[in-house]
Structures are given as structure tokens and as C-alpha cells.
Amino acid sequence: MPYRRADRMYPLPRHGRHRIAALGVSAMLAAAPAPMAASPEPPFDATADTVFDIIATGDASAFLCLEDRGREVRQMWDKRIDGERDLNAFLFVAHFSDSAPIDIVLNPEFGDTGSARAEAERYARPLGQLPALLRSGLRQFGIHKGDKGYHGGPGKVFVYSGKTDLRLSQDHLEESLFHEAVHASLDRDHARSDDWRAAQAADDAFVTRYAQEHPEGEDLAETALFAYGLIYRPGRIPPADAAAIRARVPARLAVLATILSLPPPAHDGTPACP
Known part of the structure; x- marks a missing residue:
């Protein structure tokens, strides 16, 4: 997605865990x-x-564990080719305490199971920090290399590891995942x-x-x-x-x-x- 730099930037202090104050x-x-x-x-x-x-x-996360399911052919959308293709992807399943599990699939370009797992782990806990409602429709979370913008559609989200490096440096990965989970x-x-x-x-x-x-x-x-x-x-x-x-x-x-x-x-x- 073609995001542009914000016009106004404010220093914002880090906060600890807040009590949820739901408003009607x-x-x-x-x-x-x-x-x-x-x-x-x-x-x-x-x-x-x-x-x-x-x-x-540091906010609480509903993430429980990441299960290794080996390799499986999955259709993955990729902005770098502006289309979908079937790939023999690395497959992990992220389990949560308050919602159904999510398949995390990684492009074979990550090379080996250890590298793929390390990349999947970068997203598992942040996904558990989203409201359960936003995880409820997300069935497949796909990861590619590169720095393209994230993409979300019904049931699926695709992200790029290079863009994730940037989002992590900005303390903004969780917010970006929130946006895409709304789409999903x-x-x-x-x-x-x-x-x-x-x-x-x-x-x-x-x-x-x-x-x-x-x-x-x-x-x-x-x-x-x-x-x-x-x-x-x-x-x-x-x-x-x-x-x-x-x-x-x-x-x-x-x-x-x-x-x-x-x-x-x-x-x-x-x-x-x-």
C-alpha cells in the first residue's frame, strides 16, 4: 500500500500496560x-x-505457541510480481488463547526451516496483541522478503520482511498489523x-x-x-x-x-x- 510520510511528527513516550477503558x-x-x-x-x-x-x-499478548507444520503448497499473493502463484511454502500455525489459530506461510526464499521460523516469530506475538475480533477472520498470514508495503484482503494478510525491519525500528509493527487485520x-x-x-x-x-x-x-x-x-x-x-x-x-x-x-x-x- 502506498503510504506516505506523515506531515506532523510528535515525540511520544513509551507507556507501560494500560487498563482497558472501554467506552460505550x-x-x-x-x-x-x-x-x-x-x-x-x-x-x-x-x-x-x-x-x-x-x-x-510490552502489552499483553494472547499468543501461545508456534507449531511447525513443515512444507505445504500454498497460493501466495506477491506485490513484486503483481499476482499470485503456488509455492512450496514453509508452514507454521500460530495458536492463541482467545481465537482460532492462524496459518503463517513463508516464501521458500527464506531458505531453511530455522530462518523461516525466526521470521515467523517476529509476527506471532504482535498478532496476539490485536483484538481477538481482528484475528477472527485472518486465516492465512503470508511473509515474503523485500520491502513492499503490506497488503490485506478478506481472510489474508501478506507482509515483507524488509518493510517489517522499518516498522520495528519505528515501534509501529503492531499498528501496521492492526490496519491489515481490519481488511482481513x-x-x-x-x-x-x-x-x-x-x-x-x-x-x-x-x-x-x-x-x-x-x-x-x-x-x-x-x-x-x-x-x-x-x-x-x-x-x-x-x-x-x-x-x-x-x-x-x-x-x-x-x-x-x-x-x-x-x-x-x-x-x-x-x-x-x-
Whole structure:
């Protein structure tokens, strides 16, 4: 995805674990000013390039273990060839305490099982830091080498190890995975729903330029991360920026408060990890 550098950068201190302070829809609306009369310039360029550490490295994770399943032919989308192909991929299964497992598949270019496992481990714990709802629709997590932007679609996310190096250096891997998991788990049911379209019309503004340029494909994923931060990680978005977000998209924040409070689908229970 063609993210651009954010216009505004703020130093943001690292935070320890926060108690989740879930807000109801009515509380969210009460905290938000009325929508602006004219469509203002978005305050941010893209969620991928903000410095807000909304999901901190030390936050709790539901990740339990990574199971080695050997090699298996899997179809993997790859931006480097702008298409899909069948590959004899390395296969691992990430197990979580509160959701179904996720297949982590790696391009054979990683060479050997040890290298592939080390790469898979970079994502397993951060995936467990996402809300279970966002993991619920993610069935395959694919990893390539290279530095292309991450890509998410129904049921699948594909990432690139070189881009991950950058995201880790920015303390932003978890937030990038959050964005792609929205595509995998929520887009199909919500990105073009009547409630979301009505909220877009009511707000008549966007929180990022990337969302503004791609209102159907990216607005939900872009706005959801900020909503999650405001609702579940209060204090990790500076007050002035939190006010700017609430001023522009109060209706969408209310819709997302409802979406993010939905229970994840039931799963078979905690696996016996090796």
C-alpha cells in the first residue's frame, strides 16, 4: 500500500500496560464535538506513518505457541510480481488463547526451516496483541522478503520482511498489523455497510489523506486504529491529536465503538502447545 510520510511528527513516550477503558457509543459521542461544516484537511497522512505507539511492545499478548507444520503448497499473493502463484511454502500455525489459530506461510526464499521460523516469530506475538475480533477472520498470514508495503484482503494478510525491519525500528509493527487485520476481518461486513456510509456522509471529513483518497477501500482500516486508541488505549494519542480526530469523524468513531465491542466468533478452545 502506498503510504506516505506523515506531515506532523510528535515525540511520544513509551507507556507501560494500560487498563482497558472501554467506552460505550453514547460516551464516545458525548466526548466528540459536532462534525465540522466544511471538509477540513486531514490531520494525518496515514496511520502507517504516525508515531503514536497505540499498541506497545510490552502489552499483553494472547499468543501461545508456534507449531511447525513443515512444507505445504500454498497460493501466495506477491506485490513484486503483481499476482499470485503456488509455492512450496514453509508452514507454521500460530495458536492463541482467545481465537482460532492462524496459518503463517513463508516464501521458500527464506531458505531453511530455522530462518523461516525466526521470521515467523517476529509476527506471532504482535498478532496476539490485536483484538481477538481482528484475528477472527485472518486465516492465512503470508511473509515474503523485500520491502513492499503490506497488503490485506478478506481472510489474508501478506507482509515483507524488509518493510517489517522499518516498522520495528519505528515501534509501529503492531499498528501496521492492526490496519491489515481490519481488511482481513472487518472490511467484508462493514466497509460498505449502510451504517458506515451514513457515518461517512455525516462526518464529511477524513482523519488521514490515505483514507480520503481511498474512501471505500481504506477509510475503515485507517479510522479503526485511531478509534481503538481512543477507546482502549487512552493517553497514547496526545490530547491535541485526540481532539482533532474526534472533531473530524465523530459519527465513524461511534460506529467503530460498536464494531470493536463485538464478541469474536467462538473457537474450539485452547490447544495443547508443543
